[in-house]
Amino acid sequence: MKILVCISHVPDTTSKINFSEGDTKFDTNGVQFVINPNDEFGLTRAMWFKEKQGANVTVVNVGTADTEPTLRKALAIGADAAIRVNTVASDGFSVAKQLANVVKDGAYDLVIAGRESIDYNGGMVPGMIAGLTSANFVNNCIGLEVDGTSAKAVREIDGGKETVSTSFPLVIGGQKGLVEESDLRIPNMRGIMMARKKPLTVVEPIDASAETTSVKFEKPAPKGAVKLVSTDNLDELVDLLHNEAKVI
Amino acid sequence: MSVLVYTESEQGTFKKTALEVASYAKAVANQLGTTVTALAINVSDATSLGNYGVDKVLNVSNTQLESFNASGYAEAIKQAAEKEAAQVIVVSSSADSKYLAPLLAVGLNAGYASNVIEAPTSTSPFTVKRTAFTNKAFEMSQINTDVKIIGVSNNSFGLVENSSNASAEDFSPSISDSGVTVESVDKATDKVTIADAEIVVSAGRGLKGPENWGMVEELADVLGAATACSKPVSDLGWRPHSEHVGQTGKPVASNLYIAIGISGAIQHLAGINASKVKVVINTDAEAPFFKAADYGIVGDAFEVVPKLIEKLKAFKAQQ
Numbered sequence: 001m002k003i004l005v006c007i008s009h010v011p012d013t014t015s016k017i018n019f020s021e022g023d024t025k026f027d028t029n030g031v032q033f034v035i036n037p038n039d040e041f042g043l044t045r046a047m048w049f050k051e052k053q054g055a056n057v058t059v060v061n062v063g064t065a066d067t068e069p070t071l072r073k074a075l076a077i078g079a080d081a082a083i084r085v086n087t088v089a090s091d092g093f094s095v096a097k098q099l100a101n102v103v104k105d106g107a108y109d110l111v112i113a114g115r116e117s118i119d120y121n122g123g124m125v126p127g128m129i130a131g132l133t134s135a136n137f138v139n140n141c142i143g144l145e146v147d148g149t150s151a152k153a154v155r156e157i158d159g160g161k162e163t164v165s166t167s168f169p170l171v172i173g174g175q176k177g178l179v180e181e182s183d184l185r186i187p188n189m190r191g192i193m194m195a196r197k198k199p200l201t202v203v204e205p206i207d208a209s210a211e212t213t214s215v216k217f218e219k220p221a222p223k224g225a226v227k228l229v230s231t232d233n234l235d236e237l238v239d240l241l242h243n244e245a246k247v248i
Numbered sequence: 249m250s251v252l253v254y255t256e257s258e259q260g261t262f263k264k265t266a267l268e269v270a271s272y273a274k275a276v277a278n279q280l281g282t283t284v285t286a287l288a289i290n291v292s293d294a295t296s297l298g299n300y301g302v303d304k305v306l307n308v309s310n311t312q313l314e315s316f317n318a319s320g321y322a323e324a325i326k327q328a329a330e331k332e333a334a335q336v337i338v339v340s341s342s343a344d345s346k347y348l349a350p351l352l353a354v355g356l357n358a359g360y361a362s363n364v365i366e367a368p369t370s371t372s373p374f375t376v377k378r379t380a381f382t383n384k385a386f387e388m389s390q391i392n393t394d395v396k397i398i399g400v401s402n403n404s405f406g407l408v409e410n411s412s413n414a415s416a417e418d419f420s421p422s423i424s425d426s427g428v429t430v431e432s433v434d435k436a437t438d439k440v441t442i443a444d445a446e447i448v449v450s451a452g453r454g455l456k457g458p459e460n461w462g463m464v465e466e467l468a469d470v471l472g473a474a475t476a477c478s479k480p481v482s483d484l485g486w487r488p489h490s491e492h493v494g495q496t497g498k499p500v501a502s503n504l505y506i507a508i509g510i511s512g513a514i515q516h517l518a519g520i521n522a523s524k525v526k527v528v529i530n531t532d533a534e535a536p537f538f539k540a541a542d543y544g545i546v547g548d549a550f551e552v553v554p555k556l557i558e559k560l561k562a563f564k565a566q567q
């Protein structure tokens with residue numbers, strides 16, 4: 001089983017989000033980058049397939065050389081090899097085209113990508129890879145078992161979950177539930193040492209135009225101070241919710 | 249040339265989001281000076297769309313589409329878009345729509361913007377405002393392709409009534425077999441889902457144990473709200489994972505979000521910040537949630553919540 005895990009290089013959750021160049025660019029100054037959390041759940045599930053079912057796991061990122069530490073971290077967690085497509089990740093569609101090309105070249109059976117990145121939240125890359133490579137696709141995946149070339153997956157739906165059966169080639173839009181938070185691995189020293197020797201291949205991008213362009217960013221208006229209501233005056237809260245906020 | 253809207257249904261009836269995306273499609277059609285065509289799949293009565301500005305309904309009745317499958321639904325929408333020469337396709341932000349939209353985008357070679365919160369700010373170039381950085385910012389995104397797909401964020405545009413004479417037409421797309429087969433569905437049918445809810449009542453570790461959730465459910469009942477929980481609560485197994493809201497859980501974009509005994513970690517706030525009005529009930533006046541909330545009560549949930557339930561019952565009785 002050949003698995004490709006797509007890794008997005010995203011600002012850590014606690015990062016302050018700022019923009020530069022007249023609010024047209026994300027300001028990476030002082031920002032700590034991490035593996036996108038939704039991708040990390042998928043990577044950890046891939047490690048399980050490697051250990052229990054002998055899968056070979058490659059990680060891939062579309063980005064400039066700045067993203068290599070994030071790929072090295074994925075190697076330190078246990079991936080066998082890494083690929084970096086050497087271009088700026090501009091929009092979801094063009095990233096998906098680059099990744100689909102890597103998938104076709106490597107003839108991967110299973111592609112795991114996070115359901116969305118926590119920076120642009122486009123939520124389109126896994127589905128687009130599936131569409132571009134004519135693979136089966138399960139989004140919002142919270143459980144995955146593989147037997148030969150067939151798979152059983154659990155998908156989170158609004159209000160519950162559903163179990164589906166499908167087969168390779170398969171693309172998964174993963175999230176928490178593929179593994180639990182407590183299953184996530186922190187790279188140990190041995191992993192970090194080994195990661196240095198693992199192959200990280202840089203491939204040049206294919207020609208893929210951006211179908212959407214970020215033209216400007218805005219930050220939400222600063223929030224007014226909270227209105228405190230005393231515990232013995234809950235009528236006031238009901239009144240505020242009804243007459244001021246108009247939500248009940 | 250028209251605006252095509254995929255109006256989602258469940259068991260033959262439109263979801264509330266269907267009417268919201270129809271309202272949105274009407275606004276786009278007005279900007280472009282064109283009409284709105286809705287695609288309804290296995291819906292018994294689509295006339296309600298006429299109240300929201302839809303000019304034509306394509307009714308699909310197909311046993312292959314009886315239960316949702318993303319590739320089949322994407323094929324149906326693609327063929328409808330081609331038949332109508334649609335320039336803009338509008339879908340919702342439900343789990344199903346977010347599942348099919350990327351497949352549709354590939355099929356139509358269309359740029360896709362998800363989590364869009366307003367009518368386009370400009371149609372030439374075609375620019376929409378969407379949330380990004382998990383609600384910490386907004387992005388103005390320009391869609392460069394001829395055909396454009398817009399995923400409207402739930403509860404962002406609202407329902408806008410626009411009476412129209414919606415004509416109906418049967419439409420029979422050809423659907424290939426899906427490579428993904430649904431084996432079983434596990435879904436609480438009697439509960440409001442977090443995605444559909446206008447009000448969400450959420451509780452955290454401050455409730456001390458799963459046995460104390462009765463009052464949370466009762467408060468949700470009184471308000472017709474969905475129940476949700478913080479990440480530690482779902483990690484501890486007090487509540488099912490499907491209730492976990494926050495960055496790695498479900499996103500919430502309700503009109504009212506009531507947080508009980510949740511301190512307000514940044515990952516939690518990121519997931520719920522799209523909610524319009526936030527109320528926090530917490531014993532700790534220093535809890536970070538108070539900085540993100542509109543209304544706050546510093547007090548013990550075990551005293552406040554039962555009292556609040558009584559007050560709300562009395563309020564509802566007067567309405």
